[in-house]
Amino acid sequence: MVLMDIRMPGMDGLTATRLLTAMDPPVRVLVLTTFRRDEYVFSALRGGASGFLLKDCEPQELVDAIRTVAGGEALLAPEITRRLIDAFATGAVGPRARPDGRLDALTGRERDVLREVARGLSNPEIAAALGIGRSTVKTHMNALLAKLSLRDRAQAIIFAYEVGLASPGGPGGPSARG
Structure with missing residues (x-):
């Protein structure tokens, strides 16, 4: 499991996330950042991140998030979950009803x-x-x-x-x- 930031020297965290989650076996990634921008959230999740948490979270929340993601589950900061659902609801992200x-x-x-x-x-x-x-x-x-x-x-x-x-x-x- 990797704890990832968005902005880093050399390679951005979104690219690093895509590379790590494409490995065999895939590495689980929890993004921890100060950036609340929706495009970062969506790019991280589409790139395979299993979690997205903001750096202003409580220390225990971070510890719990690490355990959750390392244990194979997904986790999003509550504010991120609400924004993700709202963005899909308003059509701001994602294609409309694509058959699968x-x-x-x-x-x-x-x-x-x-x-x-x-x-x-x-x-x-x-x-x-x-x-x-x-x-x-x-x-x-x-x-x-x-x-x-x-x-x-x-x-x-x-x-x-x-x-x-x-x-x-x-x-x-x-x-x-x-």
Whole structure:
């Protein structure tokens, strides 16, 4: 796992992230930066970063983020998550509903879980919303990530919006959360 900044001497962190996540096996990258610019966030996530955190976070938050990303999960600073969802909702980033045959591999329940992930819900919140156990949510999440060849929740959210499974104001859109 690598803790990465955006601006560095020699090579920028976005390029370094793409190179590291393309290795075999891929290296997990947590971006830690002072830069709140949306294009940095989107470029880092598209480049394979598993997390994005701002340097003004609390020390314990950083320690928890490192553990989360090193453990194979994704993590975004709450303000970044909200901005990412808002950007997709307003059409500021990402193409509109692009068909993707990989969706056909998902079960109905896996699609339900993906929609809830795109709403920004945690596993316990998804379990409550769908009336299933937390371990069942985790099982569905792992299965859909494998079937879609996605690394983590951040990529799953982007995928859901790109293929139209989640949409602004729709069942997977941010306004659905309330």
